[in-house]
Amino acid sequence: MKLKGQRHLYALDLGAALALTAIYVGFARLTADDAQPAYTGPTWLGFLIAAAVGLPIAVRRRWPLPALGIVLAALAAASLLDIPREPYIAAGLAAYLVGLAEPVRRSVPALAVTLPVACGTVYLCQAVVTPAEDGQGAVGVAALVLVVIGGAWGAGFAVRGRRVEAGREEQRRAEHALDEERLRIARELHDIVSHNLSLIAVKAGIAGHVAEADPQEARAALKVIEETSRSALAEMRRTLGVLRTEGAPLGPVPDLDRLGSLAAETNRAGVDVDLTVRGTQSLAEGTQLTIYRIVQEALTNAVRHAAPTRCRVTVEADTCEIRIDIEDEGPPPGCPPANRPLPGGHGLLGMRERAMMYGGSFEAGPRQEGGFAVSVRLPAEGKQ
Template sequence: MTYVPTALTLYLVATTTWLAWSMASLAACAAGAVAAVLIFYERVFPGLDPAAGPSELPPAWPIEIGAISVVLVVAWAVGAAVRWKRATTAALVRHLSEAVVADERRRIARELHDVIGHSMSLIAVKATVANHVADARPQEARAALAVIEETSRSTLTEIHRVIGLLRSDGDPQQAHLPVPGMADLPKLAADARSAGVDVHLTVNGETEPPPGVAMSIYRIVQQALTNVVTHAAPTRCTVTVDIDGREAAIEVLDDGPTHGRPPRAGPGGHGLIGMRERVKLYGGTFSAGPRPEGGFRVAARLPYNANGAGT
């Protein structure tokens, strides 16, 4: 029992220091205990008065050294196991935190890609129109410049919102602008029409999807229309969104270039990759490729439950 405080101290050392230091402490404590027991039996024990009665366990230094060693080793082993568990848990938490940060960075990168890609494509098209008709049709040039101005402002607003996600770091006092959703789809169609794409938008379903699903629908349609404006305008395009409360189905069809430009290449680019990743988050399906009759087709299905999570 004399060595119980030593065992507790050894446990504390094993839980707070490196393994080499704790093993050295164990060796030092064991050596000190062995030396103390041997000195006691050699110099102190012979001078003590004999016991008044027989004991259940006769005095013997091997037994005492063995018992003390077991107590010290058990205390050290428990402390080392606790330290290993703490280190493993901390490493796991750190790994999960890094994974969350990486996912958030990829999400923000997709947001910026969708926002900037769509807006810059529209601005580039309208700037080209304004440059070509500035002298002959100034009214049309001014209309194109008005679209550029409105698109630039809305783009800056969205960029500020996305950048705010990086700056706020979870600060509840940081004001966030509303994220885009189903109600913003008509504006996407109007922007594409102003860039020379005859867009027919159809949204079927009375149930409103959860905010996360609605934003994913918006981004997929936005990127699909951006590709149509970039690669096929002027052309005709049909956008269909079907929502039944359990799944959102998106289909974007275009007729291809109508002014002699070569057809676009096969699937590729960051836009299609971003759409595919958004669909993958919900465990849905995604396909994109040329149509046999000409043009391009983008189709996606996003299954979800009442909480907005993928199924």
């Protein structure tokens, strides 16, 4: 599309170049009866000057400064030879591209040279060489030339400034998008690592505890560790694949169809999950991922701090809102958690950020009857 647009502009420049050349050929062929004064030099010289005035406009986008220099010299010669009486339109067209395409260090000196040469030549011809105006009239014509060339250059310079600012704004948006993508990947990696390592830690503790007394249970725990490790590695590869310049085969983004598998993994880690999902079939992919990660993080916390226990997970969506409730009963009386609380952590903060990103609400805290509850409310899609 860009190349097509450039060809269109080059075609317009070619048309303008041919039109200006034809106009100046007409000027060169005027007789004393047609205008006062009139060109009386050799025909070939008039045609050469006409070509030098018009044809460089066809290549002004490729060579702005040379085109302006040739046009300016040809217009000055035409003025001295009484070929035209016009306000340097060709110079204005060339000056526009100089202001638009050339850097300031070149376009400003070019303008500083062009304006005195053009205005001085016009005034000298109008008032001294072949007077066609009085002094005031000559100043007026020179001022018109100044307006045409200076205005054209200024217009090109202004457009250049807007394009530079637009490019900077686009770069800022790209950097912002990159930051957002990095934050998304950080959240994804946190959820993946936190959830799977918690399962591995729980099962490793069980395996170590029952290794001698119940080798079969120990082998089952090691099997869960193997499966969880493989799953975690595959999911991390998919997440980190977006950072590889050569590209990587990406798997599907986790959605609500995988909540069953997530519940099964959590069951193997000592948390009996009662999962209920209703009305979520039409939710967008991004919303499903957010819900999946919230449930995953809440179940990870249940495994880490409350296993063995029971946990109810309810995900419901209707036309008003999306409700996500995760409630665990806490460890049985007299039975310490399978994995002691770890210092720090960003699980609750991550869930809160995901809810806030969709304009929702987040609540989490101990239940009066024991255990822990997480409650998230998201606006129905289309009402964010």
